[in-house]
Every structure is written in C-alpha cells, then in structure tokens.
Amino acid sequence: MSAGHSYDAEAYWKANLRLIFGSLIVWALVSYGFAILLRPMLAGIPIGGTDLGFWFAQQGSILTFIALIFHYAWRMNKIDEKFGVHEE
Amino acid sequence: MSQFAINLIFVGASFLLYIGIAIWAKAGSTKDFYVAGGGVHPITNGAAIGADWMSAASFISMAGLIAAGGYANSTFLMGWTGGYVLLAMLLAPYLRKFGKFTVPEFIGDRFYSKNARLVAVICLIVASVTYVIGQMAGAGVAFSRFLEVDSTMGLIIAAVVVFVYAVLGGMKGITYTQVAQYCVLIVAYTIPAVFISLQLTGNPLPPLGLFSTHVDSGLPILDKLNQVIMELGFNSYTADIDNKLNMVLFTLTLMIGTAGLPHVIIRFFTVPKVADARWSAGWALVFIALLYLTAPAVASMARLNLMTTIYPDGTSAAPIQYDERPQWIREWEVTGLIQYTDKNEDGRIQLYNDVPSFEQEADRRGWEGNELVVNRDILVLANPEIANLPGWVIGLIAAGGLAAALSTAAGLLLAISSAVSHDLIKGSINPNISEKGELMAARISMAVAIVVATYLGANPPGFAAQVVALAFGIAAASLFPTLMMGIFSKRVNNKGAVAGMLAGLAFTLSYIFVYKGWLFIPGTNNLPDTPENWVMGISPLSIGAVGAIVNFAVAFIVSNATEEPPVEIQELVESVRYPRGSGQAQDH
Numbered sequence: 001m002s003a004g005h006s007y008d009a010e011a012y013w014k015a016n017l018r019l020i021f022g023s024l025i026v027w028a029l030v031s032y033g034f035a036i037l038l039r040p041m042l043a044g045i046p047i048g049g050t051d052l053g054f055w056f057a058q059q060g061s062i063l064t065f066i067a068l069i070f071h072y073a074w075r076m077n078k079i080d081e082k083f084g085v086h087e088e
Numbered sequence: 089m090s091q092f093a094i095n096l097i098f099v100g101a102s103f104l105l106y107i108g109i110a111i112w113a114k115a116g117s118t119k120d121f122y123v124a125g126g127g128v129h130p131i132t133n134g135a136a137i138g139a140d141w142m143s144a145a146s147f148i149s150m151a152g153l154i155a156a157g158g159y160a161n162s163t164f165l166m167g168w169t170g171g172y173v174l175l176a177m178l179l180a181p182y183l184r185k186f187g188k189f190t191v192p193e194f195i196g197d198r199f200y201s202k203n204a205r206l207v208a209v210i211c212l213i214v215a216s217v218t219y220v221i222g223q224m225a226g227a228g229v230a231f232s233r234f235l236e237v238d239s240t241m242g243l244i245i246a247a248v249v250v251f252v253y254a255v256l257g258g259m260k261g262i263t264y265t266q267v268a269q270y271c272v273l274i275v276a277y278t279i280p281a282v283f284i285s286l287q288l289t290g291n292p293l294p295p296l297g298l299f300s301t302h303v304d305s306g307l308p309i310l311d312k313l314n315q316v317i318m319e320l321g322f323n324s325y326t327a328d329i330d331n332k333l334n335m336v337l338f339t340l341t342l343m344i345g346t347a348g349l350p351h352v353i354i355r356f357f358t359v360p361k362v363a364d365a366r367w368s369a370g371w372a373l374v375f376i377a378l379l380y381l382t383a384p385a386v387a388s389m390a391r392l393n394l395m396t397t398i399y400p401d402g403t404s405a406a407p408i409q410y411d412e413r414p415q416w417i418r419e420w421e422v423t424g425l426i427q428y429t430d431k432n433e434d435g436r437i438q439l440y441n442d443v444p445s446f447e448q449e450a451d452r453r454g455w456e457g458n459e460l461v462v463n464r465d466i467l468v469l470a471n472p473e474i475a476n477l478p479g480w481v482i483g484l485i486a487a488g489g490l491a492a493a494l495s496t497a498a499g500l501l502l503a504i505s506s507a508v509s510h511d512l513i514k515g516s517i518n519p520n521i522s523e524k525g526e527l528m529a530a531r532i533s534m535a536v537a538i539v540v541a542t543y544l545g546a547n548p549p550g551f552a553a554q555v556v557a558l559a560f561g562i563a564a565a566s567l568f569p570t571l572m573m574g575i576f577s578k579r580v581n582n583k584g585a586v587a588g589m590l591a592g593l594a595f596t597l598s599y600i601f602v603y604k605g606w607l608f609i610p611g612t613n614n615l616p617d618t619p620e621n622w623v624m625g626i627s628p629l630s631i632g633a634v635g636a637i638v639n640f641a642v643a644f645i646v647s648n649a650t651e652e653p654p655v656e657i658q659e660l661v662e663s664v665r666y667p668r669g670s671g672q673a674q675d676h
Contacts, residue, residue, distance in 0.1 A: 086667060
C-alpha cells in the first residue's frame with residue numbers, strides 16, 4: 001500500500017474486522033452456545049429421537065461453519081474490490 | 089478370489105497411482121518443494137487439505153470415539169472442523185500474503201527475533217513428530233490386518249512409498265498425491281456407511297439416516313440405541329452432560345490447535361492469491377465435512393449393529409452362544425482387538441456395562457462380568473464385515489485407511505523437513521546456501537525425517553499416545569496466539585512474543601505433566617488423572633485453550649512494558665493485511 005491510500009486502508013481493515021467479529025459470534029453461538037451451554041434451552045425442540053442441541057453438536061455446527069467461510073470469502077472479495085486492494 | 093488378493097489389488101493399485109503422480113510432479117526448485125510452485129487451484133488445495141488433515145485418527149478412530157461417548161464426544165466433530173473458520177478469517181489469507189515458505193519464518197520475521205523463530209521450530213517439531221508417529225503406526229496396523237504381513241514390515245513398505253513421492257516431489261508431489269488419497273479415503277469411508285444406513289433406516293444418506301426411523305423397531309434410531317444400551321447398564325447416548333466448562337475448553341483447544349498446526353497452515357501457501365486462501369479453507373471444510381457428517385452416523389449405527397448382533401432377540405433375552413458368533417468376530421479375535429472370556433461359563437456372550445448400579449440386574453441374570461471387550465478402533469475397519477458387504481468394500485477400506493495415514497504423514501514430514509532445511513539450515517546455520525544446495529538439504533531432511541518417523545512408528549515412545557495433549561496443546565497454546573498477534577497487533581514486539589510463547593507452553597505442559605507424568609514417564613505424575621483431581625474439572629487435554637489465554641496476556645503485558653516494534657515491522661504488519669501484491673512477495 002502506498003501512503004496515499006492510508007485512509008482507505010484503515011477503513012478496509014475495519015470492514016474486515018467487523019465481518020470477522022460478526023462471523024465469530026455465529027461460530028461461537030452454534031458450537032459453544034446451541035451445542036453445549038444452551039442445549040438445555042433447546043431440549044424442547046425434538047429432532048429424530050433427540051433434541052436440537054444434539055443436532056447442532058453432531059451436524060448443525062459443521063454445516064454453519066461451511067456457510068460462514070464461504071460467506072466470509074465472498075464478502076471479502078467484494079470489500080477487496082470496493083477498497084481497491086484486490087489482486088488482478 | 090480370496091479376500092487377501094482383493095485387498096492386495098486395491099492397496100497395490102492405490103500405491104502405483106501415488107508413485108505415478110510422484111514421477112509426474114517432480115520438484116525442480118525450492119519453491120516447488122516447499123509450496124508446490126504456488127499455483128495450486130483452491131478446490132484442488134481444498135481436497136489436498138482434506139487428506140492432509142484427515143489422519144488415521146479421523147478415519148479409523150473418530151467414529152469409535154463417538155460411538156463410545158455419544159453426545160459428550162461431539163467435541164471432536166466440532167473441534168476438528170471449527171478451526172477452519174479461524175484459519176479462513178484469522179490466519180490463512182494474511183500468512184499467504186506474507187508469501188514465505190514456513191510458519192517459523194513468519195514468526196521470526198514479524199517478531200524480528202531468531203529466538204522467536206527457534207521456539208517456533210521446536211514447537212513445530214515436537215507437535216509434528218508426535219503426530220507423525222501415530223500415522224506411521226496406524227499404517228503398520230492397517231497393513232498387518234489386511235495384508236497379513238508383520239506390522240513392522242507394513243510400516244517399512246508404507247515408508248518407502250512416502251519416501252518416493254515426498255523426497256522426489258516435495259510439496260508438489262504431496263499435493264497431487266493428497267488429492268488422489270482424498271478420493272480414495274472418502275469413497276472408502278462413505279460406501280459402507282451408505283449400505284449400513286440403508287439397512288437400518290432405509291435412508292441412503294447416513295447424516296439423514298442418523299435422525300431417521302429404525303426399520304426393525306419403528307423407533308427413531310437414536311431412541312432405539314438409547315433403549316438397548318441403557319438396558320445393559322451403559323450411559324444414555326444422547327443425554328446432556330454436567331461438566332460443560334471442560335467440554336467448552338476441550339472443543340476450543342481442538343479448534344485453535346487445528347488452526348495452529350503448521351502442516352495445515354503451510355498448505356495455504358500453495359495457492360496463487362490471497363482470495364484463493366480464503367476459498368481453499370471453505371472447500372477444505374466441505375471435503376472434510378463429507379467424512380465428519382458421516383462419522384456420527386457410522387458411530388451410532390455400528391454400535392446398534394454390534395448390540396443387536398450379540399442380543400438378536402432383544403436385551404431381555406439371552407445373548408448369542410459363543411460358538412455361533414459371526415465370522416467377523418472370529419477374524420478380529422485373531423488380532424486381539426476383540427477379546428472374549430466366558431466368566432460365568434454358560435457359553436454365551438454377555439456384553440454389558442459392569443458398574444455397581446447394574447450389579448443387581450447382573451446378579452439376577454447370573455452374569456459375572458462383561459465378557460466381550462471390543463477395541464474402539466475396529467468400528468470403521470470392521471464395518472463392512474459387520475454389515476455383510478462384499479469383499480471389494482473391505483479392500484477399499486484397507487486402501488482408504490492407508491490413504492488417510494499416508495497423506496497426513498507426508499504433510500507432517502514436509503512441515504518438519506522444511507523447518508529443518510529452511511528455518512534451521514538456511515535461516516541460521518548457513519544463510520548463504522545456494523538454491524540448489526537448499527533443495528538438496530530439503531530432500532535430505534525429508535529422507536532423515538522419514539527414517540526417524542518409521543523407527544519411532546515401529547518403536548513408539550510413551551508420548552506417542554498423547555497426540556491430542558501434545559500436538560493440539562502446543563499448537564493451541566504457543567503457535568496460534570503468536571501468529572494471530574503477529575497479524576492483528578502492531579504493538580506486540582519480540583520480547584512479548586517470546587515471553588508469551590514460552591509462558592503458554594510452560595503453563596500447558598506443566599498442567600499436562602502433573603496428571604500424565606513429567607515427560608510422560610509413568611509414575612512421575614503428581615496427581616491421578618481423574619476428574620476429581622482436575623482443577624475446576626478441566627482435563628489436561630483441555631488446557632491448551634487456557635494456555636493460549638496465558639500466552640496472549642503475557643505477550644501484551646511484556647510488549648506494553650517494553651519498546652514499540654520498529655517502523656519497518658509495523659509496515660510489514662500493514663502489508664500482510666492487504667491482499668494486493670501477494671504475487672511478487674514470493675522469494676527473498
């Protein structure tokens with residue numbers, strides 16, 4: 001980055017941090033939240049012989065992780081372009 | 089055709105394929121050797137990461153762990169996948185932008201410190217060597233079970249094959265063999281799972297089968313499983329657990345440990361652009377999830393299958409006669425992985441949980457102890473036999489188990505050898521070494537690493553069984569926080585980083601050694617390794633996450649008490665944050 005872009009550079013990094021922060025909240029919510037700590041709250045939602053918390057522990061969190069990474073990669077490409085830091 | 093011949097054909101064909109790829113993908117430069125030339129497509133890299141990541145433990149042991157622990161062992165499923173979210177957002181793109189060859193190299197440059205680089209090299213080597221021993225030993229076991237050779241002989245055959253493609257092709261050879269190995273292992277894992285899911289639930293997709301209805305009983309399959317095992321004194325498969333702090337910390341240790349493991353991180357150096365590093369992480373997790381979503385289905389269905397094999401008329405009726413046991417039990421008895429002792433001498437197989445709460449029921453039925461001991465690791469390997477699948481599926485499982493072990497071993501060996509040739513030889517012993525000289529040094533380091541790993545695989549030292557504690561503990565407590573601070577903080581300096589890494593490491597290893605013995609020497613532990621003795625119920629396997637917090641805290645305190653990093657280092661941090669220009673930064 002040349003010095004002339006420094007304002008944009010700062011805004012770019014902030015946009016990245018915001019996106020990471022939001023993604024990691026979801027990341028923690030589905031795994032540490034729904035699958036572990038909040039499982040008793042989801043105990044009332046039955047799914048195939050058990051409850052929603054069990055589903056998040058064995059499948060739901062993994063599926064959410066995949067969605068989070070693709071969403072992040074897609075959004076960051078847009079942000080890279082917007083701030084002109086993308087690669088040709 | 090005999091089963092032995094079928095297995096030989098499958099394993100032999102897969103090995104020929106790997107060697108063919110090695111000859112085609114020979115490394116011509118250090119860039120080829122360390123990062124496969126840097127031009128790997130993100131989807132190709134995703135498949136290679138999948139094979140690199142999924143080891144003998146994922147392929148062979150994980151379903152058995154979940155089958156035994158049920159809900160509580162979901163930690164492995166979440167922990168070994170959630171790390172990819174951290175890699176995609178916190179490490180991989182920036183380390184790719186940095187554009188060098190090894191993980192210690194980034195730590196050394198960013199913290200302008202040879203000591204930091206050296207600590208990173210030591211962490212890398214301890215974590216990777218511990219990890220690779222298990223892979224080599226796993227390959228030996230797979231050989232001895234399926235190809236009827238002595239396990240040391242099997243180990244040597246496996247080592248020779250890895251030697252050919254890793255020494256010749258370096259990362260380039262490893263990348264394309266890993267893609268082939270991914271295909272072999274995922275087909276091998278899913279085919280038996282599809283058949284079992286169809287047999288038990290009528291649903292061909294195992295992840296859906298897990299939440300479907302059991303055809304024979306009309307109950308949801310998890311209900312049926314709970315009913316059967318609880319009637320035999322086992323804990324419920326799906327019930328919630330009490331020690332949530334430990335469950336959270338263990339999952340977190342596995343996640344940040346995954347993100348900090350060098351053999352995974354270096355795979356992200358092989359793609360052309362920063363954006364590709366992000367996409368690779370997504371594709372990697374898709375490929376990994378194909379196995380990780382199948383594993384819990386295999387776990388519960390195989391456990392139910394085992395129980396209904398022993399109690400064909402229900403748990404309240406008598407179990408089967410030992411003389412009428414199925415063929416697969418006979419075959420696995422030969423290996424010692426299934427053991428039967430007729431304690432009450434009635435000729436039948438009583439399989440139940442021998443705990444005080446079940447004593448009354450056991451007395452009533454005239455049972456004098458559990459009579460069948462089944463090793464958890466055979467669950468996946470014996471799966472096709474339990475479900476009466478044709479011989480070629482068993483051959484496929486043999487090739488798949490070997491693919492999982494060898495692909496991970498090769499990735500680890502590359503991480504070890506590049507740390508030796510690039511960080512130690514080029515980085516400190518002989519900085520003026522020529523490109524050709526370094527490539528030769530890299531090949532020799534690889535050869536030596538393979539010989540050492542083979543020897544240790546045949547004669548495993550005590551710490552070899554501690555992969556989760558050692559490899560994930562070290563990666564979580566020392567490498568992950570340091571890499572992350574190197575990217576996200578401009579303020580953390582050389583002193584802070586070294587102090588943080590050492591504090592995280594010392595804290596984590598001490599806690600592990602207190603319970604598992606100092607340097608894992610039996611009898612030197614200060615406290616018994618049981619939940620009552622753990623501080624706040626935190627298992628030594630879960631302590632890496634706390635070690636990471638120690639690392640962060642010490643690094644920030646020491647950095648803030650000492651001088652700021654030099655301007656050029658702050659500029660380096662700036663530059664890794666912005667994708668533009670990653671193509672040029674390849675070499676020195």
